[in-house]
């Protein structure tokens with residue numbers, strides 16, 4: 098049995114998931130959306146990953162980034178390994194793809210802000 102706090106609405110129901118004879122059984126949810134949320138958390142939990150990558154030729158040392166879509170929770174460590182090896186050169190525009198197919202997840206890593214190029218004390 099596993100228990101999840103449903104984050105779909107502010108009620109924060111505690112949803113229990115049990116597996117019986119290959120079938121999932123749910124308890125504690127107050128609506129169908131909670132069952133859907135708990136099923137996904139139980140079978141294939143995913144997360145949007147937010148982080149930073151090193152930035153060169155910019156006024157800041159780091160560029161904030163996030164995955165364009167959620168990635169499997171089990172892949173977060175591999176994604177971070179790849180993110181930690183990235184150095185991107187300014188200028189960068191918000192939404193620009195920084196890494197295609199991050200850690201072979203099929204999901205791109207994108208910039209979450211625009212940063213200009215550092216030039217003679219200005220950017």
Ligand code: SF4
Nearest residue numbers: 103106109110127131
């Ligand atoms: S189960 Fe339904 S009512 Fe409860 S937190 Fe989730 S969405 Fe809200």
